[in-house]
Amino acid sequence: MNTSVNGAPQWQLQPEANRTLVTLSGNWIAQEGRIPEFPDSALKEIRQGEPVEFSTDQLGRWDTSLISFLWKLKRSALEAHVDLRMDTLPESAHKLLDLLPENPPQPQPPAPHHFAPVAAVGQLTLDTLNEIGCVSEMGTAAARGGFAALVGRGMMRTVDLMTDLSAAGPAALLIVGVVNFLVGAILAFVGSVELHKFAADIYVASLVAIAMVREMSAVMTAIIMAGRTGGAYAARISTMQGNEEIDALQVFGIPVSSYLILPSVLALAFTMPLLYLYGCLIGMFGGFCVSYIMLHVSPLGYFHETLQALPLDQFTFGFIKSFVFGTFIGLTSCRIGLKAGRSAADVGIAATKAVVVGIVGVIALDAVFAVIANVIGI
Amino acid sequence: MNNQMPSTNDRPTLISVSDLTLAFGSRVIQHDVSFEVKRGSIFAVMGGSGCGKSTLLKSMIGLLRPRQGTYMVGKDNYWSGDDQSRIQIGRRFGVLFQSGALWSSMTVGENVALPMQMFTSLTPPVIRQLVELKLGLVGMLHAIDQYPSELSGGMRKRAGLARAISLDPDILFFDEPSAGLDPITSARLDDLILNLRDGLGATIIIVSHELSSLFHIADDGIFLDAGQKTAVAHGSPTWLRDHCTDPLVHAFMHREQLDTSSPHENG
Numbered sequence: 001m002n003t004s005v006n007g008a009p010q011w012q013l014q015p016e017a018n019r020t021l022v023t024l025s026g027n028w029i030a031q032e033g034r035i036p037e038f039p040d041s042a043l044k045e046i047r048q049g050e051p052v053e054f055s056t057d058q059l060g061r062w063d064t065s066l067i068s069f070l071w072k073l074k075r076s077a078l079e080a081h082v083d084l085r086m087d088t089l090p091e092s093a094h095k096l097l098d099l100l101p102e103n104p105p106q107p108q109p110p111a112p113h114h115f116a117p118v119a120a121v122g123q124l125t126l127d128t129l130n131e132i133g134c135v136s137e138m139g140t141a142a143a144r145g146g147f148a149a150l151v152g153r154g155m156m157r158t159v160d161l162m163t164d165l166s167a168a169g170p171a172a173l174l175i176v177g178v179v180n181f182l183v184g185a186i187l188a189f190v191g192s193v194e195l196h197k198f199a200a201d202i203y204v205a206s207l208v209a210i211a212m213v214r215e216m217s218a219v220m221t222a223i224i225m226a227g228r229t230g231g232a233y234a235a236r237i238s239t240m241q242g243n244e245e246i247d248a249l250q251v252f253g254i255p256v257s258s259y260l261i262l263p264s265v266l267a268l269a270f271t272m273p274l275l276y277l278y279g280c281l282i283g284m285f286g287g288f289c290v291s292y293i294m295l296h297v298s299p300l301g302y303f304h305e306t307l308q309a310l311p312l313d314q315f316t317f318g319f320i321k322s323f324v325f326g327t328f329i330g331l332t333s334c335r336i337g338l339k340a341g342r343s344a345a346d347v348g349i350a351a352t353k354a355v356v357v358g359i360v361g362v363i364a365l366d367a368v369f370a371v372i373a374n375v376i377g378i
Numbered sequence: 379m380n381n382q383m384p385s386t387n388d389r390p391t392l393i394s395v396s397d398l399t400l401a402f403g404s405r406v407i408q409h410d411v412s413f414e415v416k417r418g419s420i421f422a423v424m425g426g427s428g429c430g431k432s433t434l435l436k437s438m439i440g441l442l443r444p445r446q447g448t449y450m451v452g453k454d455n456y457w458s459g460d461d462q463s464r465i466q467i468g469r470r471f472g473v474l475f476q477s478g479a480l481w482s483s484m485t486v487g488e489n490v491a492l493p494m495q496m497f498t499s500l501t502p503p504v505i506r507q508l509v510e511l512k513l514g515l516v517g518m519l520h521a522i523d524q525y526p527s528e529l530s531g532g533m534r535k536r537a538g539l540a541r542a543i544s545l546d547p548d549i550l551f552f553d554e555p556s557a558g559l560d561p562i563t564s565a566r567l568d569d570l571i572l573n574l575r576d577g578l579g580a581t582i583i584i585v586s587h588e589l590s591s592l593f594h595i596a597d598d599g600i601f602l603d604a605g606q607k608t609a610v611a612h613g614s615p616t617w618l619r620d621h622c623t624d625p626l627v628h629a630f631m632h633r634e635q636l637d638t639s640s641p642h643e644n645g
């Protein structure tokens with residue numbers, strides 16, 4: 001190595017009497033600037049049977065950028081059947097080059113992309129049906145695990161159920177409360193504008209009560225839980241997938257459905273109706289606050305009107321709805337987590353997907369419930 | 379070419395694998411792999427990085443259905459039965475994963491205890507005592523109440539080993555048990571593995587690069603090649619070192635650099 005050399009990396013191909021000389025000069029440092037590339041055609045001119053030698057007297061400092069250049073040269077030489085005298089290179093460069101394979105794997109051409117809308121729709125339908133089947137199967141397995149747990153032969157740990165219950169229940173009280181309070185207040189605002197015209201201010205109470213109990217509380221709570229708990233479940237399970245923790249469960253023969261999924265689903269299915277009830281009360285309280293401050297409705301009047309407007313079966317209906325929403329969110333997000341890949345990016349994708357599927361699914365289910373309610377006349 | 383150790387062992391065969399082909403999707407990792415593991419032996423799965431050792435192990439513990447071939451454990455054909463029969467056979471397995479695969483929501487002690495809680499009727503104090511024993515064997519008793527995320531890589535391995543032996547299985551699968559361990563702990567682990575075999579009569583299948591330990595403990599083995607995608611040699615590591623003429627195996631066993639003109643490249 002010649003440390004007195006300065007200047008840019010350069011190379012030159014010189015035909016001589018019975019050999020070809022490649023002169024390397026300058027500092028070949030990747031960080032210091034552009035490194036020349038060895039053109040594919042450069043060795044075409046060389047006469048058969050004549051060796052190519054290197055002259056490195058003018059070579060300054062060098063790093064892997066020189067090796068990369070020489071690697072390319074070496075491969076070209078191999079292709080052109082030129083005899084490369086590697087021993088004329090500095091010893092250390094020679095050794096590094098020996099570590100490199102002569103023919104690096106060709107990158108696979110990307111699979112041609114076919115535009116086949118019918119096939120794509122068909123595939124999507126099949127996948128969706130398959131998914132529905134898988135989720136139902138998982139639900140049945142979890143339910144069976146639940147019964148086994150009831151008779152004391154379950155694979156579920158009480159600790160896990162308790163952890164999940166407290167994460168899904170008490171820890172969510174604040175956000176569920178705030179959202180439902182605001183929804184109740186907004187409903188009261190919107191209602192008061194119209195009802196005030198008819199001097200029917202007091203009916204704000206029934207409007208808020210019916211809207212909260214019938215729709216808003218259940219749906220809002222479910223959406224919050226889909227974002228909060230559903231996403232967390234999917235992320236947790238797909239992380240376990242990446243750590244081979246699920247594999248370890250399988251190897252021990254511990255059923256994933258009852259050990260891992262059952263507590264998560266149970267936690268949501270139990271807490272959701274309770275959160276729903278809590279959301280209803282807070283929502284009505286929000287409506288009351290607005291009515292009291294803006295419309296000066298008396299507390300007793302509001303309370304009385306609320307009771308008038310609410311038959312008990314509305315609550316029952318909302319209760320059933322939230323139970324179904326909770327089960328749905330629990331099952332789908334666990335399934336999405338289990339199906340996820342094993343990389344860090346897959347965890348993010350699984351969490352996002354669980355939230356999206358949860359929210360869309362809850363709203364779709366709510367529409368189904370609306371139709372059912374209409375049919376049975378609640 | 380000399381790449382098959384003559385059989386010297388008259389113990390009965392416990393595991394027999396024939397013509398196993400392993401693939402991820404359309405990508406074949408290994409094909410036509412056949413070997414037998416004698417009861418009470420320590421069987422080494424060797425080969426360069428990425429050749430499919432962990433994949434072979436995965437299919438032997440029931441996580442990856444092979445594309446083709448049969449896998450017999452005792453008299454049972456493992457992959458032809460239903461889930462229930464596989465779980466039944468799997469009760470005899472203990473597995474140490476390459477990454478440890480401890481359950482991250484539980485302490486080390488709970489990890490070792492969980493299989494016992496699930497599958498035995500032992501009382502909690504007895505379980506606790508057994509957990510302490512297993513962790514003591516691998517030198518991890520001090521970490522019994524720590525979570526996996528608080529452990530070093532080598533400690534996770536050792537805790538994973540303690541969990542693998544929690545149900546006293548008679549067939550143990552270890553994926554690189556000594557990778558990431560210091561020489562002293564590694565030597566202790568070798569002794570532990572020999573003791574598990576001699577004391578409990580366990581049959582042990584071990585994936586390892588650690589030649590010194592393989593020479594010391596393994597009495598049979600197989601060598602997988604990533605280039606030919608199949609097993610290129612059968613025999614104990616010592617026998618392969620001294621007698622095998624396959625250039626790749628020879629280079630591996632003698633820690634030599636392979637002649638670059640050789641066709642075996644782990645591309």
Ligand SMILES: Nc1ncnc2c1ncn2[C@@H]1O[C@H](COP(=O)(O)OP(=O)(O)OP(=O)(O)O)[C@@H](O)[C@H]1O
Pocket residue numbers: 402407425426427428429430431432433434476
């Ligand atoms: N889940 C997977 N999907 C697709 N290919 C995989 C998967 N897991 C492993 N492979 C591929 O299978 C091959 C064998 O992997 P495997 O983990 O069995 O190697 P190994 O022999 O255990 O290597 P090491 O000694 O480095 O652990 C590799 O080429 C790897 O890319």
Ligand SMILES: [Mg+2]
Pocket residue numbers: 431432433476553
């Ligand atoms: Mg491996």
